[in-house]
Amino acid sequence: MSEITKNSLEKILPQLKCHFTWNLFKEESISYDLEDRVCNQIEFLNTEFKATMYNLLAYVKHLNGQNEAALECLRQAEDLIQQEHAAQAEIRSLVTWGNYAWVYYHMGRVSKAQEYVDKVKQVCKKFSNPYSIECPELDGEEGWTRLKCGGKQNERAKVCFEKALEEKPNNPELSSGLAIAMYRLDDKPQKQFPVNPLKQAIELSPDNQYVKVLLALKLQKMNEEPEGERLVEEALEKAPSQTDVLRSAAKFYRKKGDIDKAIELFLRASESLPNNGYLCHQIGCCYRAKIKQIQNSGEVAAHEKREKVEELRECAVHYLKKALEKGINLPNAYSDLAGLLAQKGQNREAEEYYQMAFSKELTDAERQQLHQRYGNFQEYHMKSENIAVQHYLQGLQISIQSPERERMKRQLQSIAENQLSQNIPNSWYLQGLIHKMDGDLLQAAECYEKELGRLLRNTPSGIGSLFLPESELEEGSEEMARAHATPLPESTERKWDRETEKKKVTGSLERRP
Template identity: 65%
Template structure:
């Protein structure tokens, strides 16, 4: 194709309504697990239009540099549209054709790109604009895609669904989309939620299990838990039950305090989405909450159930490890569970309330054991602020606390190993050596920032010594970035 035609394509492509023009994700900002999440979703809630998933997967694969795989996804999307929406096939294919044109353009196959541009034109020129058109189905497609991207895109998704409903106010697909987008925005104080939106969506789609559990969660927040539980029971009673439905149902029971039921449902969801870090983390949180339930029942109850507590702690640790291995942020995952590991032994040490038949274990040893168990996880993080770790109350004559950095096999960890500076800082803190602790935490933070997937380290260190340790990189004791607190 001539350079003139390439230039012509560059003017036309931005006019197409598709994933490449919806301002979704930047190439360097694709979440590492987004493709897995999209693959595992049962079309979020809307299973009758799986072509939408393949369109989005094609876009993600393009961003990850896999254009041939993107084309295969688009071929699958086109087949599904023809099969599932034969009465609206041309309009429903506009997004797919637009994606085709963009992928072929990036491959340098300009003739193929022009062929799909022409397909779009043949449909759109029947209306006002030769390369795009206003239609509720396209607004809906954009809305669902924005919902999949989540976060800051939810407000735009809501606008898309409201626009689509103006044309077709009784459309179940549009109504469900608006209900979910509105629900996602409910945590923003400036965006008051109307429960009527969810109720209307469920009225139009009475078999929509996902909308049913969202309504249940909202009713629970409004202190109408009994009605919410009825809806949850109806949703999970249907088979097959999508993982997203099971996850939200589990959240309902977790909020209620029925932790065994919550764990059961999270595990059911994990069967549909194996190796999902988020689900593993939620299971860990449930086991952590079960420990707290026993401890909150009183000292005598905790003493009687000491073996049960230790068993629950082990389950919590195991699922935290699984979660971090599957991509959950270690800083987020470890902070809650490490607190429960220390709390009981800390209070025993401080107030002398050890169980008579239990060997006393210092809090720092709990952490050494725990972190040794985590040695296989390569990107650990600082678990807590300094204030969260109690100072040692052990008499000075018994000597300073010692905690050799070891992995599970008993081998000493090198200082370059992930989390090693954190562990050393923890020992200093437990010994009351706050200045040395702060210096170690600075080095650990330097390590984390240098290795952060966000690339923030590139803004802080420009020298080739980046990988040589905190001090060499300009992030050591007394550096201007972080100062040790005064003891």
């Protein structure tokens, strides 16, 4: 490889607008099932969108070390552009040519890389920029690519579509892209988007069944479920095999409470995507939801209910294990499975899956949820209250308001009240921690003082007699007598660090005048 040519390419390549310069996976690893999903889109999407998917597939192939396969995908993209966008073939090919240049560069084929750089330059020089231009077609290509990559890419996808729509405000393709991006960002409380972009996208693209189901989900959230269900039924009738339609329709029915219909749709989607771990996870979660429905129903006889629950639990475990085998890397997939195994009495295996979940890279929300679930497991299945308390406290230290946080507060409060009734050591200290996390520092201080008083009363050296009135010392003696008379069960033994507590007391004494 000529150093001069290599150096010149290294300066030019970062200027090209293509997948290699969009930093698609800079902050997060590539999704395990991205290639399967892209291939599925190529099978079911309209021809005009297939070139975009072939470009993305080429990039994924390159990341997997399959450069020859990547080149074949780019050839497919180039052919489709010529067929579907003949009038704009040069502009529409800029991303493909940029990808060609990068792939050939990584293969060490400098002359071929230079050939495609020259093709880009030939088009761009007409617009006063040698290697890059601003146009809605390129912004749209980037937007659709980022949408398919998902996760942290949705915000940037929205920006791309908004920019492109400034030039082409009524473009159906761009309007659909913006509506999808906004829908995906809608889960964030600070970004509640209106329903209008979805409605406008459907007006411009009435045959886009996926956007139709997204509108249905949005209407469901707005308590307009009947209208949403009408849209879902229409979409399923017109696109009975399109996997993104099936997946989203299944979510609609699961939220509605029609779990059987949701399972049916997820299973139909999995026929087209047999290696998709996400679908297996969703099916497993649906079976778990079905278990809760039956347990809460009074219409089934007790023995029939037990048999049905056990059957459904086996199905849920099967699909959750299958999801992990297929490579899904969601932390809650591990904890979902662990919870079901614990219900089956398989605590050792459940523990292993919980530890796998803790070993993953977790967001604060995921970590908080995991501490709550694992605390539950320790409290109710392992009968280890001390470990449960530790995890509830760790979960509460994550300052995210969530249903899990409220559950942990209630569970800790229940444990603390139970311990107070049994005069268990550190029960006042635990009450103090709960008040502190609620921001009630005065109540917390009072609880800490009571715990300190208990420690002084129970000190073998009798040092408490120097600081406490006789009535409190007598009360402490009675507590100690009751404690010796009634041994604590193993499940309530505390694993608090006693040396730390002694240091607290000693430090308090040393600071007194």
